[in-house]
Amino acid sequence: MWTLIQVELYKIFRRPRTYIAFIAVAGLIGVIQFGLKLDGDAYVGFMMRDITSSLTVEGKILNGYQVCYIVLQILLIHVPLLIALVAADMISGEANMGTLRIMLTKPMSRTHFLLAKFLAAVVYTLLLLVWLAILALFLNMLLFGVDDLFLLKSQYVVLLKKDDIFWRYAWAFGFAALSMTTVASLGFLFSQFAENSIGPIVATMSVIIFFTILSTLNIPIFNKVKPFLFTTHMIGWKEFFDIKVNDANESIKGSIQNPQKIITSAIVLFLHIIGFVTASVLVFRKKDVLS
């Protein structure tokens, strides 16, 4: 099994296509950083326009933590496409190249082969998130410095002290890994049914877009299905940046407003991963390789 995982990772990272996602992430973050570095004050002014009359904020609002939050809000919607590029290609791409034929004549169990491929896709997903973390968090901390994080919610504002933020990002990236692994497992499942990568990639993105629309629509009839859609739970990382307050309305350092919500979301995502991977194994074990 270890040999299989090594071989799959070797194959992934020898393909030029793999690096598109890393370049795209770097490019997108670079553009955001460039814009905020040059015209960040105007952006902050626009963000704070409704509350400046009632609230005075001291310190540097546009700091590395703030920029990282902005980047994550924008990018974590688009990263699934980059994940799907590789995950949805894992089996269909091999079928398209004709290499699935030669691979499956080698002495290994189909289940091991499939799990090794899935684990390799997960490693790719995690590395992409690590890359995202390096560029969005660490590089921004370096470029913009660190200070308190000021977040505008729909009904209230959250102010997190600078020494109470880093661990939240660590957990947020961990949660994002779970969300993106769910996307990878969905792409992986679709990958079983096609002999070219385009179909599974489009199918994966279509499902994510469709479910995201359902998750955000505020129509009562859809509210019953929302808790079961993985897209509803993919934005759970934001919960790490909501803090509890005491009776004096002072924030409690190190607290999370609704930890149960995070746990529930994590469980739902995890169950989706298990479901998608199990379905992939069941389909693949019975698959006739005709490519």
Added chain:
Amino acid sequence: MGTIVKVSGLTKSFKHNTAVNDLSFSVNEGDVYGFLGQNGAGKSTTIRMLVTLIAPTAGEIEIFGMPLNKNRIEILRQIGAVIEKPDVYKYLSAFENLSLFARLSGVSLPDAKLMDQLDKVGLAHRAKDTVKTFSQGMKQRLGIAIALVHDPRLIILDEPTNGLDPQGIADIRNLILHLSRDLQKTVIVSSHLLNEIEQVASRVLIIDKGKKIVEGNALDLFDPAQTIVELQTFDNQYALEQLEISSWAQHLQPQRDSAILIKIDRLQIPQLHRDLVDMDIQLLSIQPRHSLEDYFLQVTSANQHVDTYSS
């Protein structure tokens, strides 16, 4: 020689057709087993079932005395296969592909040994080049190197000469003979190129529309008495007139493609040659046609197509 592959009642049905229908055959150790059939006869489907790419609808496959469905990994460890086009990873070099598949086949070979394998198929000088720069023939040879890298007992080659030039075809033929005669390997080779099978196979299976037509020793099937000799002369009309009044008249076959065809025992060819000279027939060429081809046309529905085109 023991039986190495035993197939009984093998059937594969897809949604709208039955590709393989109640097929039974056996391959003995050391055989070069020729698997013949037209395109679409069910050869590739059968071979894919032998290497577990396709699950049979019914029937049993035993390889090395073990049921394939229960001992898949153990059996595949001793099989090397090239199934149709030998597609490998185009973005990797020949050496990297060979090394990767060697690992997957369960062997860890030093670089020198891998280079030696590439040298055997004439690819050592291109070892570091990515496969996307290779011709079809080079990919075919790399596919064969991959199939042989773990020194398998049974080698399965599905249409191994596809896309090869005449030299490549001759190389594959020599390789099959070398594997069989010198290394005592068992080889199953499928092809629709009858000439190729005739030159290498010790036993032959002919299938048509998914069903077995005949199985047996190649020498028994290719009856020398059935040899058709093709004559090209300076003046075919004159030659034909002379032959019709000679003792060879009873052996004359309907003329095809301006050649004169005579059905005789292969051993009678020297006598025929002498008589042609005596009859003052100026001979341009005399060559036996492939007996397997004629046999194949007789026993399969390919015959119907030939008749259609001839009429």
